[in-house]
Amino acid sequence: MRVITLKSIRDFYLRYPDAEVALRAWTEEARQAAWKSPQDIKDRYNSASFLKGNRVVFNIRGNQYRLIVGVAYRLQAVYVKFIGTHAQYDAVDADTIDME
Template sequence: MAWIDEAKKAEWQSPSEIKEKYRSASILKNRRVVFNIKGNDYRLVVAVAYRYGAIYVKFIGTHRQYDAIDAETVEMGGTS
């Protein structure tokens, strides 16, 4: 919930702005970003539409679940 509150207030214009705030975030292809949540117990994969200021959640799960997906293509509800 803390991340959601911060993301709602954010006005990220580029991946480098995300890295400034979240040093452990991983920047991927397709405007995707991986965030470590709760001391790296969970992973959150989002797609960021910088131009529109929108964030689309693509995956949230445990580190173990994350290891079983392709973070560059995963969509909520599936592991494609």
């Protein structure tokens, strides 16, 4: 998968260094993946939550952080929509949030 907006992920772990290892691991796994359906994601990330509009919420670093992505299965692309702490996640609408 192509991960779009990697800069957002890098910027986040520069602000939250304890998230770096987990985010780098997720990024590398996503780049090597070839997800064709939500089930492909669920098979690897059983705690992932699926939202409308092909959005997926990943728990990062033991659910301390949340990553919302939009997945374009046919294009083999993942678009970062939001990354934040659990408290920040609770304050947004996961179905509509987009990176600024």
